[in-house]
Amino acid sequence: MADxxxxxxxxxxxxNDGCKIPLLGLGVYQAPKGVTTQNxxxxxxxxxxxxxxxxxxxxxxxxxxxxxxxxxxxxEEIWITTKIxxxxxxxxxxxxxxxxxxxxxxxxxxxxxxxxxxxxxxQLRKESYDALQKLVRLGKxxxxxxxxxxxxxxxxxxxxxPEIKPAVNQVEIHPWLARNxxxxxxxxxxxxxxxxSPLTKGKKLNDPTLVxxxxxxxxxxxxxxxxxxxxxxxVTLPKSINKDRIIQNADVYNFxxxxxxxxxxxxxxxYLTTGWDPTKCE
Numbered sequence: 177m178a179d180x181x182x183x184x185x186x187x188x189x190x191x192n193d194g195c196k197i198p199l200l201g202l203g204v205y206q207a208p209k210g211v212t213t214q215n216x217x218x219x220x221x222x223x224x225x226x227x228x229x230x231x232x233x234x235x236x237x238x239x240x241x242x243x244x245x246x247x248x249x250x251x252e253e254i255w256i257t258t259k260i261x262x263x264x265x266x267x268x269x270x271x272x273x274x275x276x277x278x279x280x281x282x283x284x285x286x287x288x289x290x291x292x293x294x295x296x297x298x299q300l301r302k303e304s305y306d307a308l309q310k311l312v313r314l315g316k317x318x319x320x321x322x323x324x325x326x327x328x329x330x331x332x333x334x335x336x337x338p339e340i341k342p343a344v345n346q347v348e349i350h351p352w353l354a355r356n357x358x359x360x361x362x363x364x365x366x367x368x369x370x371x372x373s374p375l376t377k378g379k380k381l382n383d384p385t386l387v388x389x390x391x392x393x394x395x396x397x398x399x400x401x402x403x404x405x406x407x408x409x410x411v412t413l414p415k416s417i418n419k420d421r422i423i424q425n426a427d428v429y430n431f432x433x434x435x436x437x438x439x440x441x442x443x444x445x446x447y448l449t450t451g452w453d454p455t456k457c458e
Contacts, residue, residue, distance in 0.1 A: 201227030203415035217243035231259035270307035373394035
């Protein structure tokens with residue numbers, strides 16, 4: 177677990193390539209393109225976030241780029257992650273998709289570029305990852321990684337002995353989907369875990385155990401879930417387009433969940449996926 181007593185909104189973790197990624201990020205999955213996404217990113221940056229997680233699939237990369245550019249914050253102080261969608265996997269297609277993302281983001285580079293899922297299969301996974309490595313060598317991408325990879329996919333990738341190891345694996349994680357097999361393997365191989373949908377897409381915010389713990393700390397259920405992920409050392413990516421919730425989701429640094437309550441939350445695991453689960457594919 178992270179040294180939670182010292183966590184702040186500016187806290188980072190160091191990836192295996194030496195880059196420092198902010199531990200808390202704003203996810204913009206299903207955030208409508210246009211002013212809605214631009215506002216969400218603007219509010220997040222004003223609140224102190226320095227990490228935005230988008231993807232080609234979300235169709236809002238251009239809005240993320242616009243908000244970042246308008247913010248007046250130096251580009252190098254903001255971490256932007258985007259992803260290569262399944263239909264863009266393959267060596268040349270990945271290179272082309274990355275160029276499109278860079279253009280939409282109105283940036284000279286991408287901080288973290290990851291493969292969105294392992295679903296395209298072993299051959300395209302390899303070709304795509306080879307392309308990611310080339311993009312790092314070209315200076316177009318700082319860090320690379322994967323998303324929705326199960327242990328079998330990570331082993332497959334590492335057995336190919338890539339010159340540049342994956343820095344992250346982004347998967348759905350929350351107390352009802354602990355993914356201990358994946359998180360343990362990542363820890364053993366110096367791969368940072370990123371937790372998406374940490375708020376269970378709202379499905380468990382009224383869970384009695386969670387609500388009781390939240391009341392103990394005078395915090396919202398969402399704040400407890402975000403804090404749980406941070407205390408586990410996960411890069412945590414809550415999504416919201418609501419200004420008050422974006423601000424509230426970052427207000428998780430003036431308390432610490434004690435060890436007993438962390439254990440209670442850890443014991444809620446029931447393998448609840450709130451969306452897809454590509455970690456099980458071949």
